[in-house]
Structure formats: structure tokens, C-alpha cells
Amino acid sequence: xxxxxxxxxxxxxxxxxxxxxxxxxxxxxxxxxxxxxxxxxxxxxxxxxxxxxxxxxxxxxxxxxxxxxxxxxxxxxxxxxxxxxxxxxxxxxxxxxxxxxxxxxxxxxxxxxxxxxxxxxxxxxxxxxxxxxxxxxxxxxxxxxxxxxxxxxxxxxxxxxxxxxxxxxxxxxxxxxxxxxxxxxxxxxxxxxxxxxxxxxxxxxxxxxxxxxxxxxxxxxxxxxxxxxxxxxxxxxxxxxxxxxxxxxxxxxxxxxxxxxxxxxxxxxxxxxxxxxxxxxxxxxxxxxxxxxxxxxxxxxxxxxxxxxxxxxxxxxxxxxxxxxxxxxxxxxxxxxxxxxxxxxxxxxxxxxxxxxxxxxxxxxxxxxxxxxxxxxxxxxxxxxxxxxxxxxxxxxxxxxxxxxxxxxxxxxxxxxxxxxxxxxxxxxxxxxxxxxxxxxxxxxxxxxxxxxxxxxxxxxxxxxxxxxxxxxxxxxxxxxxxxxxxxxxxxxxxxxxxxxxxxxxxxxxxxxxxxxxxxxxxxxxxxxxxxxxxxxxxxxxxxxxxxxxxxxxxxxxxx
Amino acid sequence: xxxxxxxxxxxxxxxxxxxxxxxxxxxxxxxxxxxxxxxxxxxxxxxxxxxxxxxxxxxxxxxxxxxxxxxxxxxxxxxxxxxxxxxxxxxxxxxxxxxxxxxxxxxxxxxxxxxxxxxxxxxxxxxxxxxxxxxxxxxxxxxxxxxxxxxxxxxxxxxxxxxxxxxxxxxxxxxxxxxxxxxxxxxxxxxxxxxxxxxxxxxxxxxxxxxxxxxxxxxxxxxxxxxxxxxxxxxxxxxxxxxxxxxxxxxxxxxxxxxxxxxxxxxxxxxxxxxxxxxxxxxxxxxxxxxxxxxxxxxxxxxxxxxxxxxxxxxxxx
Numbered sequence: 071x072x073x074x075x076x077x078x079x080x081x082x083x084x085x086x087x088x089x090x091x092x093x094x095x096x097x098x099x100x101x102x103x104x105x106x107x108x109x110x111x112x113x114x115x116x117x118x119x120x121x122x123x124x125x126x127x128x129x130x131x132x133x134x135x136x137x138x139x140x141x142x143x144x145x146x147x148x149x150x151x152x153x154x155x156x157x158x159x160x161x162x163x164x165x166x167x168x169x170x171x172x173x174x175x176x177x178x179x180x181x182x183x184x185x186x187x188x189x190x191x192x193x194x195x196x197x198x199x200x201x202x203x204x205x206x207x208x209x210x211x212x213x214x215x216x217x218x219x220x221x222x223x224x225x226x227x228x229x230x231x232x233x234x235x236x237x238x239x240x241x242x243x244x245x246x247x248x249x250x251x252x253x254x255x256x257x258x259x260x261x262x263x264x265x266x267x268x269x270x271x272x273x274x275x276x277x278x279x280x281x282x283x284x285x286x287x288x289x290x291x292x293x294x295x296x297x298x299x300x301x302x303x304x305x306x307x308x309x310x311x312x313x314x315x316x317x318x319x320x321x322x323x324x325x326x327x328x329x330x331x332x333x334x335x336x337x338x339x340x341x342x343x344x345x346x347x348x349x350x351x352x353x354x355x356x357x358x359x360x361x362x363x364x365x366x367x368x369x370x371x372x373x374x375x376x377x378x379x380x381x382x383x384x385x386x387x388x389x390x391x392x393x394x395x396x397x398x399x400x401x402x403x404x405x406x407x408x409x410x411x412x413x414x415x416x417x418x419x420x421x422x423x424x425x426x427x428x429x430x431x432x433x434x435x436x437x438x439x440x441x442x443x444x445x446x447x448x449x450x451x452x453x454x455x456x457x458x459x460x461x462x463x464x465x466x467x468x469x470x471x472x473x474x475x476x477x478x479x480x481x482x483x484x485x486x487x488x489x490x491x492x493x494x495x496x497x498x499x500x501x502x503x504x505x506x507x508x509x510x511x512x513x514x515x516x517x518x519x520x521x522x523x524x525x526x527x528x529x530x531x532x533x534x535x536x537x538x539x540x541x542x543x544x545x546x547x548x549x550x551x552x553x554x555x556x557x558x559x560x561x562x563x564x565x566x567x568x569x570x571x572x573x574x575x576x577x578x579x580x581x582x583x584x585x586x587x588x589x590x591x592x593x594x595x596x597x598x599x600x601x602x603x604x605x606x607x608x609x610x611x612x613x614x615x616x617x618x619x620x621x622x623x624x625x626x627x628x629x630x
Numbered sequence: 631x632x633x634x635x636x637x638x639x640x641x642x643x644x645x646x647x648x649x650x651x652x653x654x655x656x657x658x659x660x661x662x663x664x665x666x667x668x669x670x671x672x673x674x675x676x677x678x679x680x681x682x683x684x685x686x687x688x689x690x691x692x693x694x695x696x697x698x699x700x701x702x703x704x705x706x707x708x709x710x711x712x713x714x715x716x717x718x719x720x721x722x723x724x725x726x727x728x729x730x731x732x733x734x735x736x737x738x739x740x741x742x743x744x745x746x747x748x749x750x751x752x753x754x755x756x757x758x759x760x761x762x763x764x765x766x767x768x769x770x771x772x773x774x775x776x777x778x779x780x781x782x783x784x785x786x787x788x789x790x791x792x793x794x795x796x797x798x799x800x801x802x803x804x805x806x807x808x809x810x811x812x813x814x815x816x817x818x819x820x821x822x823x824x825x826x827x828x829x830x831x832x833x834x835x836x837x838x839x840x841x842x843x844x845x846x847x848x849x850x851x852x853x854x855x856x857x858x859x860x861x862x863x864x865x866x867x868x869x870x871x872x873x874x875x876x877x878x879x880x881x882x883x884x885x886x887x888x889x890x891x892x893x894x895x896x897x898x899x900x901x902x903x904x905x906x907x908x909x910x911x912x913x914x915x916x917x918x919x920x921x922x923x924x925x926x927x928x929x930x931x932x933x934x935x936x937x938x939x940x941x942x943x944x945x946x947x948x
Binding site: 111114206270290291295313315321322325328330508538547 | 660662663682788789797909
């Protein structure tokens with residue numbers, strides 16, 4: 071028996087050491103992520119991790135770079151009204167946009183990428199039996215035309231022009247020569263195309279990808295391996311193999327890094343507090359890793375339910391903001407690596423402003439908070455809480471249960487509100503319940519803390535307009551959870567969607583921000599930061615801080 | 631006997647159908663739907679997109695309509711489509727069931743291999759230092775949280791000693807090498823085994839103690855039978871009856887997965903998949919996994935009943 075055990079242990083050790091040796095090649099990068107990914111069909115995918123992976127193997131017409139600037143990817147240049155690439159009719163009812171594709175843009179089987187692929191993608195996206203998430207960019211395009219002699223020059227025709235016509239960061243083409251027969255065969259069945267697309271049936275098929283890398287293996291729930299695409303004619307990637315490995319437990323990501331199972335942790339890995347802790351340990355122990363922090367467009371905030379009679383009073387809402395020391399909060403909890411939010415637009419966005427003449431700022435001012443509450447008729451009782459007509463100034467405060475960072479924020483804020491006489495009761499729910507019913511059906515009675523993921527110059531229609539207040543009447547659609555309704559704001563949102571002049575849009579956005587900050591129906595907390603842990607020898611890697619991830623620039627990464 | 635098996639199988643089918651509806655109902659009572667998850671991650675989703683997807687997924691239909699469609703597909707052999715992974719359920723679930731089976735079976739066999747001899751030893755040395763030591767070991771297993779044990783094993787054997795990989799199911803470089811899977815199985819198997827070994831030891835010990843108290847044991851010893859024969863043929867055989875229930879029901883869990891252990895070791899098992907599918911409202915995956923788990927419990931209960939009659943000839947099944 072002893073012999074058998076020793077033989078088993080010996081064989082096991084040999085196999086495991088062999089695995090370690092095999093995976094330590096210099097030109098290989100193994101990236102750890104903690105979020106699940108789905109099939110890599112660029113039209114169907116909806117998970118952040120899938121987009122992260124897909125951006126290494128496929129490109130969109132354009133993308134946002136790390137400076138928040140739109141740059142062409144599959145397109146030669148970005149058409150605009152200013153450069154003549156787009157033409158708006160005199161009555162502003164028709165728009166034609168010419169997208170010139172890169173001459174060398176090809177699929178990874180060598181087939182040229184042409185307007186036919188774009189038109190096919192448009193057709194699939196609009197088919198009622200295909201379940202794609204965001205369809206607006208396709209719905210806005212009426213048709214895509216091209217001259218057969220020049221299949222790289224595509225004309226997009228719009229009958230309801232919008233100013234953001236050239237922000238095609240989500241327009242990722244499908245290869246018509248491979249996917250068209252499948253689509254034609256399955257389009258009459260609901261979900262037929264999704265089930266039978268080659269991205270599901272044979273994801274390593276040559277011709278499905280057009281980026282610097284191509285897929286060599288996909289195991290859902292485990293890993294994806296990539297190698298350079300020989301038909302990619304842009305900058306040749308220097309890393310010869312990339313493996314993206316799913317490690318669902320963030321607590322074990324660090325152990326996997328230290329045991330050399332992975333080389334780096336992507337922004338879809340560690341939580342912020344884990345990254346801060348690892349950063350300190352890496353410095354103390356002299357580990358060969360760098361922890362990167364990058365302010366992002368993710369906006370952490372507290373929605374106030376305006377149906378609550380207490381919160382109907384603007385002075386009370388303002389007092390709630392003045393009473394909290396957000397500077398101290400970000401220093402204490404995030405070591406200043408996440409910055410205080412002043413409204414819903416992050417500094418990375420061209421619409422951002424911190425000009426006190428344009429918006430209302432709320433620096434910490436306990437005395438002012440107390441004065442505002444006094445003015446609103448809420449006076450201090452013997453128990454140090456405030457009362458008005460016998461009613462206690464008491465609010466419930468909800469967030470996602472089990473989120474350590476948010477729970478720490480709640481505790482700090484609860485103390486600060488208590489100091490001005492406001493009783494705050496914490497009532498947390500699992501994310502599933504909080505976002506499933508509580509926010510969607512506006513069942514929170516006081517305050518709810520969560521985050522919005524945004525993109526630069528994002529239309530605030532779904533969060534600010536009166537129509538976007540979820541109700542039974544509108545099928546609980548819209549994300550205006552506070553229930554804020556201001557006809558002036560609605561008017562500006564309408565104008566904003568139709569304004570083609572970038573400078574005028576900025577002015578309109580600032581007008582909106584004035585209402586947003588002055589009416590104080592949301593308490594801005596902080597702009598979150600993206601975090602990643604990379605090996606010191608990895609160069610050319612820049613976090614972007616927005617939904618178009620750094621993997622769009624994977625060909626710039628190199629291992630030294 | 632055959633008649634008994636036939637009726638039990640029929641009963642099993644009825645129970646599965648009834649439970650499937652009950653579970654489908656419970657899943658539908660959960661707040662939110664898969665579209666909610668899309669809204670959270672994509673700021674460009676419009677209310678029209680949300681409404682369109684709900685209609686396309688059939689989320690706006692009544693529970694009866696949804697259940698009838700689902701059960702109809704199952705009867706036709708179509709396990710459905712995973713809305714989370716965007717692939718047919720069979721493609722994501724079947725490989726994971728295989729992985730879970732290997733892990734759970736290894737852990738179960740290892741824990742039985744350790745627990746039965748230790749349980750018998752504890753019963754034979756009752757109230758001695760050996761018994762107390764074994765008791766300490768088994769209570770350690772019962773009370774140790776799996777995530778903590780898993781992390782400790784990773785830190786010791788994965789990070790410090792680098793003997794075994796810290797996570798994964800197999801070598802990505804060489805996925806078809808079945809022997810190469812062994813290092814990936816060691817740490818999760820040890821974690822799962824230690825958690826169940828304590829329970830099995832305590833159960834074996836108490837069953838053996840019960841059996842050793844019987845008059846026929848005293849008679850067997852008095853008539854001079856060898857000690858090993860008394861222990862294995864007379865005491866253990868009788869202790870086996872209660873052990874059969876526990877062991878066969880434990881076998882029924884080999885397809886259910888161990889969510890925490892699988893998550894800690896990034897092992898591609900079914901436990902984590904089911905957990906995620908429930909949270910993500912991925913009904914098809916959750917329901918199929920549930921059906922497999924229920925079927926296994928019912929099937930192994932039947933096997934337990936059949937084994938009783940083999941272990942004890944006095945029991946006859948009708």
C-alpha cells in the first residue's frame with residue numbers, strides 16, 4: 071500500500087512540475103479574470119469579459135483610446151460633418167456617412183473585410199429572431215450601400231440623424247462568407263442563429279476574426295487561448311501566446327499569481343480593496359508586479375427616492391450631501407486612488423465640468439447642513455435626532471449585501487448623518503433582489519447606493535427624463551429610479567440628442583448638470599478606478615478606464 | 631422484485647415531474663430576469679431593447695406557458711439554450727458533469743477509504759486516546775470551512791511548495807492527457823474528502839458501537855471465533871445496513887457539484903455553474919442540473935433499498 075501511495079505521489083509531482091515548466095515560456099502571457107465569458111459572436115456577446123477577450127481578436131469600426139478620444143480601427147478615418155465624410159441634408163432629416171474601410175482589413179482566413187460584411191451584420195442585428203442586446207446603433211441606420219467596384223467604401227444612410235452617428239465602437243462586423251449560410255438557414259427560428267453560429271459550433275474556425283490575434287481554443291468557464299493572426303496587417307503583436315484564464319474566486323487570484331499559474335490580473339479580476347492590499351504587499355515583499363489604478367467612468371452614487379415626503383424637500387436633500395465628508399471617505403477607504411464625484415459625468419468625459427459657476431458643488435459643511443435642516447423645520451430632539459411634527463428624520467439606506475466596500479461606505483456615512491441628527495437605517499439586499507425588483511420597481515423608500523457604468527457623451531435620457539421613471543404603465547422600463555421629473559430637463563435631453571455641434575452639446579450637457587447638482591436628487595460619491603496587476607516586464611499596457619478596454623491595443627503589449 | 635423496481639421507477643418519474651414544476655415556479659418567483667443583467671453592464675441599452683428581448687426570450691409569458699414549452703423541449707431531447715453562455719445547455723453542462731463526477735467520486739472514495747477503518751478503530755478502542763484522537767480529527771473535518779481549507783492547501787502546496795497547480799481542471803497545454811489531470815485533482819479532492827471524512831467516521835463508529843453491543847457478538851467471542859472474523863463478518867456486516875443509506879445517498883451527490891470547492895480551485899464543475907445560472911436567471915441550465923440531481927437522489931434511494939436486501943437476507947422487497 072505504501073508503495074502504491076508513493077508511486078502515485080511521485081507521478082503526480084512529475085506531472086505537476088511538467089505543467090509548470092511548460093507554461094513558463096517567455097513569449098506567453100497568462101491573464102487571470104474572475105468574470106465569466108460567453109460565446110464570442112461579436113453581435114450576440116453581452117458580458118464585459120467576452121468583450122475584453124473579443125477585442126484582442128476582433129475590431130470595431132472605431133474605438134475610444136485611453137485618453138477618451140475616438141480613433142479608427144477597421145475604418146481608415148472617422149467621418150464627420152466637419153471633414154466632409156458625413157453630409158446632413160438641409161432640412162436635417164437625412165444623413166449620409168461614408169465609412170472607408172482599411173484596404174488591408176482582412177478576416178483571419180485572408181478574405182478581405184468589405185462593406186458586404188457590414189451590411190450583413192446590419193441585417194442580422196435587425197432580424198427579429200436574433201437576440202442582440204444593444205440594437206440602437208443598427209436601428210438608426212436605414213441602409214448600407216456600396217459600389218461593387220469599391221467594396222471598401224460604405225455609405226450609411228440615416229433617416230433619423232443623430233449626432234453620435236460616428237461613435238461606432240460597438241459596430242463589430244460578422245464574416246458574411248462564413249456566417250451568411252448559417253443565418254439564412256436558421257433565421258426563421260427564434261434564437262436559431264445564436265444556437266448555430268460558428269462562434270458556438272466551431273469558434274476556432276479560420277475567418278471568424280479580424281484582430282491581431284486569433285482563437286486557438288475556447289473552453290467556456292475555463293480559458294481562451296490566442297495566437298497571432300497571420301493575416302493581420304496592422305502592427306504585429308509581439309507576444310506569441312495569450313491565455314485568458316477564468317478564476318472565479320477573487321481571493322485565490324493572488325495565490326494563482328504567486329504560484330505562477332497566471333502572469334497578470336486583468337481589470338476584471340481583483341476588487342479595489344484587494345488591489346490596494348496586494349499593491350502594498352508587492353512593494354514590501356519586492357514582488358515583480360505593478361498594480362495599476364486608473365480613474366474610470368464608473369460612477370458610484372446614492373439615489374434618493376423623491377416619493378418619500380422627507381426627501382421631497384430640497385433642503386433636506388442638500389443637507390444630506392453637505393453633511394458627509396466625501397474627501398475623508400475616499401482618503402480613508404481608497405487611499406485617494408478613487409476620486410470624489412461631483413456629478414454623474416466623470417473627468418474622462420468631454421462633458422465634464424467642475425466650474426462652480428456652471429454647477430452646484432457640495433463641499434463638506436456640517437454647519438450648513440444643520441442650518442438647512444433647521445430651516446426645513448427639522449429640529450433636534452433630546453435623543454440628538456431631528457423631529458418635525460412628531461415625525462423622526464429617519465431614512466432607510468440600501469445597497470448590495472455582501473459588497474465589503476459599499477458596506478464600509480454605508481457605516482461611515484451613517485455616522486456622519488447621525489452627527490447632524492438624521493437617523494439612517496441600513497437595509498441591504500442581495501444584488502439580484504436589489505436590481506431585480508427594488509430599484510426597478512422603485513421599492514426603496516429612502517436611499518439606494520449603486521454604480522452606473524457609462525461611456526463618454528452618453529445620452530442621459532434613460533436616467534433623467536420623465537418617461538424613464540419606471541412604472542407599471544411603461545412596463546417598469548427606464549432607469550430614472552429617483553423619480554425626478556423636470557420638463558426643462560426633458561427639453562434639454564431632446565436638444566442634446568439632436569445637436570450636431572460638439573461645443574453646443576457641451577453647453578447643453580452643462581445646463582443639465584446645473585439641474586442635476588442643484589436639484590440634488592442623487593448624492594454623488596466617487597468615480598471608481600479600474601485596477602490591474604501586471605508583471606513588471608510587461609510594457610505598452612495602458613488601462614483605459616471605460617468600456618472599450620485596453621485589449622483593443624493588445625498589439626502594443628510586449629514582454630521584456 | 632422486478633415489479634417492485636418497476637413501480638419505484640414509475641414513482642420516481644412522477645416525483646421528478648412534480649418537483650420540476652415546483653422548482654420552475656420557485657425560479658420564476660425570483661426577482662429580476664436575464665435582461666436586468668444586460669442593463670447593468672451596458673449603458674446604451676434602451677427601454678425598447680429591453681422590451682424586445684423580454685418578448686424574444688418569452689419572459690413576458692405566463693408561468694404555465696413557459697413551463698409547458700420547457701418540458702416539451704426536454705421531452706424532445708432539447709435541453710435548451712443557456713442565456714448566460716449563449717450556447718446550447720448540453721455543450722456547457724455535459725463536460726462539467728463529467729468533471730464533477732470525477733472530482734466527487736475521487737473525494738467520496740478517498741473519504742470512505744479513510745473513514746471506515748478509522749471509524750471501526752475508534753469503536754474498537756472506545757474511550758481511549760486513539761478514540762479521542764480520531765474524534766478530534768473527525769470534528770476538525772466537520773467544522774473546517776471548505777473555502778478556508780482550500781485556500782490553505784493552495785498557499786502551502788500551490789504557492790509555497792509549488793507541488794500542485796493552484797487552480798484549474800487540466801493542463802491547458804495538454805488537455806487530452808488524462809493522467810495530467812491528476813495534479814489538478816489532488817487539492818480539491820483533499821478539501822472535499824476532509825469535509826466528509828469526519829461525518830463518515832462518526833457514523834461508522836456509532837454503527838459499529840451499536841453492533842458490538844449485541845448478544846451474538848458476545849456469543850461469537852465466547853465460542854472462540856477469531857477477532858477479525860467477529861469484527862468483519864458479524865459486527866461490520868450488521869453495521870453496514872445504516873452505512874448503506876449514508877454512502878448510497880452520498881453517491882447521489884456526485885453529479886451535484888461542490889460550489890465552494892469548485893470556485894476556490896477554479897475547477898470546471900457543475901456546482902459553480904448551477905449557482906451562477908440561478909443567480910443569472912439562466913433557467914435552462916439550472917433546471918437541467920436540478921433534474922439530474924433529483925434523479926440521482928431518487929435512483930440511489932432505490933439502489934439503497936436493493937442493497938439492504940443483499941446485506942440483510944431478512945429484508946424482502948415487495
